[in-house]
Amino acid sequence: xxxxNPAPENLDLILAALGDPARRRAVEFLKDGPRxxxxxxxxxxxxxxxxxxxxxxxxxTRLIAEERVEEDARIKLYRLERAPFAALSGWLEExxxxxxxxxxxxxxxxxxxxxxxxxxGKSPPARIARRSRP
Amino acid sequence: xxxxNPAPENLDLILAALGDPARRRAVEFLKDGPRxxxxxxxxxxxxxxxxxxxxxxxxxTRLIAEERVEEDARIKLYRLERAPFAALSGWLEExxxxxxxxxxxxxxxxxxxxxxxxxxGKSPPARIARRSRP
DNA sequence: ATATTATTTAACGTATGCGTTAAATAATAA
DNA sequence: TTATTATTTAACGCATACGTTAAATAATAT
Numbered sequence: 001x002x003x004x005n006p007a008p009e010n011l012d013l014i015l016a017a018l019g020d021p022a023r024r025r026a027v028e029f030l031k032d033g034p035r036x037x038x039x040x041x042x043x044x045x046x047x048x049x050x051x052x053x054x055x056x057x058x059x060x061t062r063l064i065a066e067e068r069v070e071e072d073a074r075i076k077l078y079r080l081e082r083a084p085f086a087a088l089s090g091w092l093e094e095x096x097x098x099x100x101x102x103x104x105x106x107x108x109x110x111x112x113x114x115x116x117x118x119x120x121g122k123s124p125p126a127r128i129a130r131r132s133r134p
Numbered sequence: 135x136x137x138x139n140p141a142p143e144n145l146d147l148i149l150a151a152l153g154d155p156a157r158r159r160a161v162e163f164l165k166d167g168p169r170x171x172x173x174x175x176x177x178x179x180x181x182x183x184x185x186x187x188x189x190x191x192x193x194x195t196r197l198i199a200e201e202r203v204e205e206d207a208r209i210k211l212y213r214l215e216r217a218p219f220a221a222l223s224g225w226l227e228e229x230x231x232x233x234x235x236x237x238x239x240x241x242x243x244x245x246x247x248x249x250x251x252x253x254x255g256k257s258p259p260a261r262i263a264r265r266s267r268p
Numbered sequence: 269a270t271a272t273t274a275t276t277t278a279a280c281g282t283a284t285g286c287g288t289t290a291a292a293t294a295a296t297a298a
Numbered sequence: 299t300t301a302t303t304a305t306t307t308a309a310c311g312c313a314t315a316c317g318t319t320a321a322a323t324a325a326t327a328t
Contacts, residue, residue, distance in 0.1 A: 012155045019153035020316085021146045031232050037275060050317050052276055074274075074325050080232050089230070092223050098165050098214050154286085171305060184287050186306055208295050208304075 010061065011091055014084045017061045022046060023054045027063065027080065034067060034077035144195070145225055148218045151195045156180060157188045161197065161214065168201060168211035 018024055022044050029035065029043040041051035055078060058064040063084045069075045152158055156178050163169065163177040175185035189212060192198040199215045 012153070012158060015149060015158065016153035019146065019150035021143075022316085024146060024149065027229065031229055041275095047318065048275065049277080049319080053316080056276085072326090076275080080229065082230075082233055085226060085229055089223070089226050092219060092226065095161060095165055095214065095219055096216075096223070099216055156286085181288065182305065183289080183307080187286080190306085206296090210305080 010084070011087060013061045014063065014088055017057050017063055018088075020054065020057075022051070023058055026051065026054060026058065030064065030078060030080045034079035036075060036077055040078065144218070145221060147195045148197065148222055151191050151197055152222075154188065154191075156185070157192055160185065160188060160192065164198065164212060164214045168213035170209060170211055174212065 018027065025044045026040050029040055035043075037052060037055060038048060040055070041048045044051055044054075055064065058078075059066070061084055062081050064078045065081045067077050067079055069077060152161065159178045160174050163174055169177075171186060171189060172182060174189070175182045178185055178188075189198065192212075193200070195218055196215050197218045198212045201211050201213055203209045203211060
């Protein structure tokens with residue numbers, strides 16, 4: 001049997017979602033770990049409402065998901081979700097078949113990136129500062 | 135030394151280009167080999183002018199390139215270009231680092247796709263019918 | 269209950285993108 | 299040259315996406 005592929009039309013939505021610079025910035029920001037909506041908006045340099053709508057788009061395509069923090073139920077974090085990225089990778093591989101191998105090249109590139117990342121000041125994974133009333 | 139990365143803002147253009155269904159259909163159609171603008175338009179079920187503008191977008195991001203046929207200089211074919219897809223794959227790998235490896239999973243998926251493709255009626259690689267005047 | 273903080277939804281204006289038809293270019297063929 | 303076919307550009311109308319500010323929700327904390 002065969003793994004259930006995400007419907008192909010979803011790829012259009014995924015690509016369109018990632019096609020907006022603000023949303024791509026949001027995704028890149030979330031690479032460092034789950035973050036709150038406000039933080040993401042700040043990181044992308046735009047208002048909360050604007051980012052909120054972008055997050056809705058990303059949520060709809062399941063590129064991100066929300067998670068609750070048990071320490072402080074008030075706080076909602078967004079994190080990257082694996083599946084759509086995997087689907088996109090799969091599609092890219094399909095297209096890449098056009099040139100023959102390419103699998104080797106991709107693997108090589110990926111590893112060079114990993115190499116670069118080693119020791120490249122990535123910020124710590126979302127510490128939530130519990131607000132102590134002033 | 136390090137391989138020259140395509141400027142990151144190009145990724146936005148690449149993703150936006152692929153984000154349009156018509157353009158993605160065009161790309162998928164070109165997986166089978168170089169084709170003429172008109173064929174692509176037909177395959178996508180839209181007028182020539184409409185597809186022409188989409189092709190311009192794809193050309194601008196270098197997702198496709200044109201090639202001339204020496205047999206018949208009149209005919210211009212479009213074909214997929216490797217680099218932008220590789221850049222996108224690289225970016226996806228970067229994002230995927232969020233979940234740890236994933237490299238294995240991707241490779242596995244790619245191979246399963248290759249497996250599926252084996253013997254799945256792909257049309258022949260762009261035979262140009264030289265027009266014999268009626 | 270009332271206040272505080274975070275996030276989402278509503279309303280608005282602007283801009284950009286898309287498809288169509290009609291006209292302009294390009295490149296031969298007769 | 300003139301005609302023919304393929305493709306691109308121009309002009310138009312329409313819809314949708316984006317960002318902003320202001321108002322509405324949610325969920326505590328006091």
